[in-house]
Amino acid sequence: MNRLTGSDGAPALAILGPGSTRLVKELDRVFTGWGVTAGAEEISAPPLFPVTDLEKFDVYTNFPQLAWVAGSLDLTDDQFKPVDGRFGPGAVTEARYGLPHATCYGAYLFHEGNQVADDTLVTLVNRCFRNEDHYGGLRRLASFQMREIVAIGSFEHTQQVLARFTERIQAFAAALGVDLAKVPAGDPFFRNDNGRALLQKLSPVKYEFQYGDDLAIASVNTHRNFFGERCGIRLESGEHAYTSCVAFGLERWLAVLTEHFDGDLDAALTAVRAAADPS
Amino acid sequence: MNRLTGSDGAPALAILGPGSTRLVKELDRVFTGWGVTAGAEEISAPPLFPVTDLEKFDVYTNFPQLAWVAGSLDLTDDQFKPVDGRFGPGAVTEARYGLPHATCYGAYLFHEGNQVADDTLVTLVNRCFRNEDHYGGLRRLASFQMREIVAIGSFEHTQQVLARFTERIQAFAAALGVDLAKVPAGDPFFRNDNGRALLQKLSPVKYEFQYGDDLAIASVNTHRNFFGERCGIRLESGEHAYTSCVAFGLERWLAVLTEHFDGDLDAALTAVRAAADPS
Numbered sequence: 001m002n003r004l005t006g007s008d009g010a011p012a013l014a015i016l017g018p019g020s021t022r023l024v025k026e027l028d029r030v031f032t033g034w035g036v037t038a039g040a041e042e043i044s045a046p047p048l049f050p051v052t053d054l055e056k057f058d059v060y061t062n063f064p065q066l067a068w069v070a071g072s073l074d075l076t077d078d079q080f081k082p083v084d085g086r087f088g089p090g091a092v093t094e095a096r097y098g099l100p101h102a103t104c105y106g107a108y109l110f111h112e113g114n115q116v117a118d119d120t121l122v123t124l125v126n127r128c129f130r131n132e133d134h135y136g137g138l139r140r141l142a143s144f145q146m147r148e149i150v151a152i153g154s155f156e157h158t159q160q161v162l163a164r165f166t167e168r169i170q171a172f173a174a175a176l177g178v179d180l181a182k183v184p185a186g187d188p189f190f191r192n193d194n195g196r197a198l199l200q201k202l203s204p205v206k207y208e209f210q211y212g213d214d215l216a217i218a219s220v221n222t223h224r225n226f227f228g229e230r231c232g233i234r235l236e237s238g239e240h241a242y243t244s245c246v247a248f249g250l251e252r253w254l255a256v257l258t259e260h261f262d263g264d265l266d267a268a269l270t271a272v273r274a275a276a277d278p279s
Numbered sequence: 280m281n282r283l284t285g286s287d288g289a290p291a292l293a294i295l296g297p298g299s300t301r302l303v304k305e306l307d308r309v310f311t312g313w314g315v316t317a318g319a320e321e322i323s324a325p326p327l328f329p330v331t332d333l334e335k336f337d338v339y340t341n342f343p344q345l346a347w348v349a350g351s352l353d354l355t356d357d358q359f360k361p362v363d364g365r366f367g368p369g370a371v372t373e374a375r376y377g378l379p380h381a382t383c384y385g386a387y388l389f390h391e392g393n394q395v396a397d398d399t400l401v402t403l404v405n406r407c408f409r410n411e412d413h414y415g416g417l418r419r420l421a422s423f424q425m426r427e428i429v430a431i432g433s434f435e436h437t438q439q440v441l442a443r444f445t446e447r448i449q450a451f452a453a454a455l456g457v458d459l460a461k462v463p464a465g466d467p468f469f470r471n472d473n474g475r476a477l478l479q480k481l482s483p484v485k486y487e488f489q490y491g492d493d494l495a496i497a498s499v500n501t502h503r504n505f506f507g508e509r510c511g512i513r514l515e516s517g518e519h520a521y522t523s524c525v526a527f528g529l530e531r532w533l534a535v536l537t538e539h540f541d542g543d544l545d546a547a548l549t550a551v552r553a554a555a556d557p558s
Binding site: 013015016017018020021022024041042043044045046047048049050051052055060061064065067068069070071072073074075079080082085086087088089091092093094095096097108109118127129131141142143144178224265 | 327365368375
């Protein structure tokens with residue numbers, strides 16, 4: 001693995017070598033298979049969205065500090081030549097696109113304006129991007145891969161999906177011999193949404209599956225009808241759809257398995273295959 | 280397929296539905312298999328690089344107009360609130376990361392400073408990004424997927440790889456009943472590199488495989504020792520490595536096959552499987 005370095009000296013980006021790539025692809029195959037077996041259709045979204053779409057999800061209100069936006073270069077006055085490895089303010093023209101923090105946005109935008117069945121299930125993987133105040137190699141990257149299984153439909157459906165995959169994640173980790181703690185967490189989506197923020201205090205909307213100190217390698221998330229409303233997704237009843245999602249941070253699984261198997265990626269691969277198919 | 284719209288009204292981004300996703304994954308599986316069968320190791324790179332790395336490849340000298348750069352938001356003065364779907368100049372702080380135009384950069388950066396065997400072969404897929412003056416759905420997207428097979432080693436090796444995959448691409452297209460023209464093209468990499476620009480006039484360094492009017496869905500590219508020098512990649516002889524690459528624009532293959540099979544994506548999938556494995 002060859003690591004590129006962020007501003008604070010910690011690796012912000014990682015190019016994965018053959019063994020790591022094989023393991024990440026196998027993990028993604030396993031999680032995708034869980035979704036597809038449960039009835040999910042796989043779709044694929046680009047890692048770039050119009051700012052107007054991300055704005056609908058309160059991204060720039062609730063966590064502007066994490067946001068990366070993409071702009072083109074001002075080609076007048078030679079401004080497009082980087083100085084000390086960076087383009088200064090003013091060298092970048094207006095930014096109309098944003099890079100996503102999370103994969104599931106693509107699922108809501110795919111179904112925007114649609115009427116969906118009460119038990120809709122979608123899976124997709126995407127590159128995600130976060131402007132963090134520090135980086136830490138595979139454990140905290142500026143750009144990483146997140147596979148998600150996204151439920152869209154009745155509230156009951158969204159909860160059943162989370163319950164099913166909570167069990168699945170716990171059983172898979174146990175079969176790998178990896179200790180995961182299920183820990184309730186806050187979801188910054190609802191910071192400025194008073195009704196839902198109150199509900200969040202009453203009943204956690206996010207649980208993380210944490211390894212070691214506090215490394216979240218998967219999470220289950222309930223959004224109630226937030227995305228259904230913002231994207232105008234409706235059920236046959238006419239009600240806005242409820243959504244939930246199960247998320248897997250692929251490089252973080254790689255980090256954990258690399259540590260757990262003492263760097264023996266072939267052993268990790270064999271164990272993942274066995275844990276995924278216990279028969 | 281649900282399409283998002285660029286500034287000029289043409290679709291700049293596409294979220295692929297289940298049938299399109301299946302076909303793109305199968306195409307990628309086929310091209311990856313060609314690489315692996317020929318001895319390639321698969322690696323994976325993020326779709327974000329430090330500006331300093333892309334600068335090494337003359338990206339900001341040779342095609343600054345195509346570049347997207349990623350910046351974070353200036354959180355003072357409420358500038359981080361987008362206006363009319365865009366962040367104006369000044370709202371974006373300095374940009375230290377660039378989004379790649381092409382996939383093969385990751386291969387050279389992975390091997391940066393390494394000594395490699397004369398017949399090194401690598402394959403990888405990445406999301407690529409281009410700031411075009413117009414978009415056209417799957418045929419010309421702001422963000423798309425490019426699979427590459429990259430040869431690094433002796434000049435003879437780089438040429439043999441291109442010859443082998445030129446045949447492979449032509450045979451695969453013929454088996455699908457898709458007419459492709461092999462057309463010499465200029466490579467903007469060498470625009471400001473006088474020695475190599477002259478060589479390019481004597482002997483084309485890029486051939487595109489074009490469908491219909493002029494849609495390039497694959498290309499073979501010779502870089503001589505440009506990337507080897509820029510990344511300090513050396514052969515056992517001590518010489519800088521030569522490189523070449525074979526590139527596949529996955530959404531463009533999807534566009535061509537969708538048209539060729541009159542929108543019947545299942546038929547296209549069956550044909551791709553048959554063409555990939557004629558036995």
